Amino acid sequence: MSPATQAMQKDDTQNPAMLWVKDGEALWSKPAANGKSCASCHNDAPKSMKGIAATYPAFDTQSRRPIHLSERINLCRKNKQDASPLPPEHQDLLSMESYVALQSRGMSIAPHRDKRMSEFFTRGEKHYKQRIGQLDLSCAQCHDDNPGKRLAGTPIPQAHPTGYPIYRLEWQGMGSLQRRIRNCMSGVRAEPFAFNSTEMAELETYLASRAAGMAMDAPAVRP
Amino acid sequence: MARALITVPPNAKRGEVIEVRVLIQHPMETGYRPGSDGRILPRDLIRKFSCRYDDGKSNEIVFSAELYAAIAANPLISFHTVATGSGTLTFLWEGDNGFMQSEMAAIKVS
Amino acid sequence: MLAPALAAPLTDTPGDPARGRAIVANRQVGLCLLCHSAPIPEERFQGDLAPSLAGAGSRNTADQLRERIIDSRKLNPQSIMPSYHRADGFSRVAPAQAGKTIFTAQQVEDVVAYLMTLK
Amino acid sequence: MNRRQALATLAVVMVRPAFAAEGDLAGAIRTWTGGAATKEGRVKLDIAELVDNGNAVPITVTVDSPMTAANHVTAIALFNEKNPQRDIARFQLGPRAGKAQVSTRIRLATTQRLVAVAKMNDGSFWTHNVDVIVTLAACIED
Incomplete structure (x- = not known):
């Protein structure tokens, strides 16, 4: 990442992701039709949401699989606010997620080492190492075997999801880890995993464990 | 309304040069870019920005800008002004499709 | 498409080095420069994941290059190089590319012809 | 590649004029200055010489001026050579x-x-030129 991009992320007065954080902050206490807001149950986000994003994806007892933070927000909307779920990459969803993720900034990524998670982790690792698409490449071949080398002009990162949701300069806006993964998958000419699919949750579970202990820098800016 | 982030030092000494930073949510659609269907997306730009400083004695525009398609999405502008007196800074963005937004920030000058 | 001997030319039309160069340089068609560098000075950003293509024609015969382009995994199963003229044995290929090879037979020949000029 | 494929490739390349240049750089500057002569100096344009993504590149312009009523900058304009x-x-x-x-x-x-x-x-008008190299994105959003 260039010094300019790093500087953009480090200074909140310049970080464009903070526009979404501000929106998320406003949505936090905005009541739904049934009168309930996030704040009705969770009170003050800087206290109640501290460290929460660093533990996702987390096991959901109802669906019996790990779910992403945005899926958790949607579950709250459905179960507590009688509101319809927001579609993947909806700006309000990204805003809420950014606001919650900000409360874990600087904290270590700490996925639950739950026994129920292990099979998903194992399958996620398999996805990561599986060669896919017409270009027949796996995540691992670039991100484990060749990080730091240049794919055309672009250095290959180590694929640690420390900053999601991110403001990606390429997107000129915010997006989720799922969107980013789908980009790579279409890049190798593979059919991407669907948003919120079990496969996606598995891959994200593996990536989170792989990044365990690294500091969260969400909401990050990436090229 | 678009979200805006305004950074102005809340306190300043009289005569001090302060930095003002404004960031606003806007796609700044260039009018040159094809959408997913291959057709060119219509232009949607913020065209003008101004900062008016009411310091109790005068109320005038201390900085203004004309923006074009080359300004990045969610535009950031940073500029300077002399803290002449306590009062308010009023920011105005205007653009295509009737876009108009105003924000204010207070400043205390001693 | 099964060629009886992989090393033999895939088409009757001899490869054209100029067209081959254009394919190598094109980041959507050949994709070569994403990983390799090549003596194509007008293309500024070239990858460094794989060896330079400079001198490829003196290190290899045309048949060896052809074999590698068609299916480099035959030579090295761990290779990150895509198989440019193999249509099956992949997983999760996007519907738009399903059952298709990256290069046509003639494109393989054109690229081989270009690489053979890199002495 | 047969002729039809060659034409198809050409067609892809021809889509580019959506991003083709309008007018020349010197002409655009002349229009803004009203034809007045420009001199190099007093202005400093700060931008990374190598940019990893062209969608949002930080840039700062600083002019050497006391900014007094008697001696100040009235306007700054930024121009580029190859955007649309x-x-x-x-x-x-x-x-x-x-x-x-x-x-x-x-x-x-x-x-x-x-x-x-x-x-x-x-x-008077003062200028500063900078050449910037923009890295091509390896994987472009579909």
Whole structure:
């Protein structure tokens, strides 16, 4: 990442992701039709949401699989606010997620080492190492075997999801880890995993464990 | 309304040069870019920005800008002004499709 | 498409080095420069994941290059190089590319012809 | 590649004119200065020489000026060589600015030259040129 991009992320007065954080902050206490807001149950986000994003994806007892933070927000909307779920990459969803993720900034990524998670982790690792698409490449071949080398002009990162949701300069806006993964998958000419699919949750579970202990820098800016 | 982030030092000494930073949510659609269907997306730009400083004695525009398609999405502008007196800074963005937004920030000058 | 001997030319039309160069340089068609560098000075950003293509024609015969382009995994199963003229044995290929090879037979020949000029 | 494929490739390349240049750089600057002569100096355009993504490139222009009522910058204009349009932004300032320094973030379609031009209250124009290399994105969003 260039010094300019790093500087953009480090200074909140310049970080464009903070526009979404501000929106998320406003949505936090905005009541739904049934009168309930996030704040009705969770009170003050800087206290109640501290460290929460660093533990996702987390096991959901109802669906019996790990779910992403945005899926958790949607579950709250459905179960507590009688509101319809927001579609993947909806700006309000990204805003809420950014606001919650900000409360874990600087904290270590700490996925639950739950026994129920292990099979998903194992399958996620398999996805990561599986060669896919017409270009027949796996995540691992670039991100484990060749990080730091240049794919055309672009250095290959180590694929640690420390900053999601991110403001990606390429997107000129915010997006989720799922969107980013789908980009790579279409890049190798593979059919991407669907948003919120079990496969996606598995891959994200593996990536989170792989990044365990690294500091969260969400909401990050990436090229 | 678009979200805006305004950074102005809340306190300043009289005569001090302060930095003002404004960031606003806007796609700044260039009018040159094809959408997913291959057709060119219509232009949607913020065209003008101004900062008016009411310091109790005068109320005038201390900085203004004309923006074009080359300004990045969610535009950031940073500029300077002399803290002449306590009062308010009023920011105005205007653009295509009737876009108009105003924000204010207070400043205390001693 | 099964060629009886992989090393033999895939088409009757001899490869054209100029067209081959254009394919190598094109980041959507050949994709070569994403990983390799090549003596194509007008293309500024070239990858460094794989060896330079400079001198490829003196290190290899045309048949060896052809074999590698068609299916480099035959030579090295761990290779990150895509198989440019193999249509099956992949997983999760996007519907738009399903059952298709990256290069046509003639494109393989054109690229081989270009690489053979890199002495 | 047969002729039809060659034409198809050509067609892809021909889509580019959506991003083709309008007018020349020197002409755009002349239009803004009203034909007045420009001199190099007093302006400093700060931008990374190698940019990893052209969608939001931080840029700062600083003009060496006391910014007094008698001697100040009245306007700064930024131009580019190869975006679809030559203008980037124009800023109006005066002695109330205290300091002639403006920052923003810009788009750069490709590797090219940028020019900052400052207009002083005495009617003189000062310029600074910078060449910027923009890295091509390896994987472009579908």
